[in-house]
Amino acid sequence: MKLPIICPSCENTLNVSQLKCSNCKTSVNGDYELPLLMKLSHENQAFILDFFLSSGSIKEMAKQAGLSYPTMRNKMDDMIDEIKNLKK
Structure with missing residues (x-):
């Protein structure tokens, strides 16, 4: 069972x-x-774990996901922005 992080109300x-x-x-x-x-979505937590397990290689992550490097880089940039907003 996944830990709920967002109020359903x-x-x-x-x-x-x-x-x-x-x-x-x-x-x-x-x-x-x-x-x-833990405030990130389960999908973004998995992304960070995959990034760590691929030794920080966005190129390797893109290859494993069947995506282009720019697409994976954009996803990374979006997550960076999300984390910066959570830190405020």
Whole structure:
């Protein structure tokens, strides 16, 4: 099951309110903001993982996805802009 990151009612980013140890059942409650990368869509998280696993080669990622280098580069640039906006 994928962690929901967007509110289904207002489309705002969700926060974490409880963490629980699966071993001893200890719970920690609060209002915690998600880490920056977790605020990205699941698709963009997968893109970053693929980028890392391809040793940072956009050319290799484009080849594996059957896309042109400029198309993959544009996707990367869009993600960079999205991350910059999330950091504000």
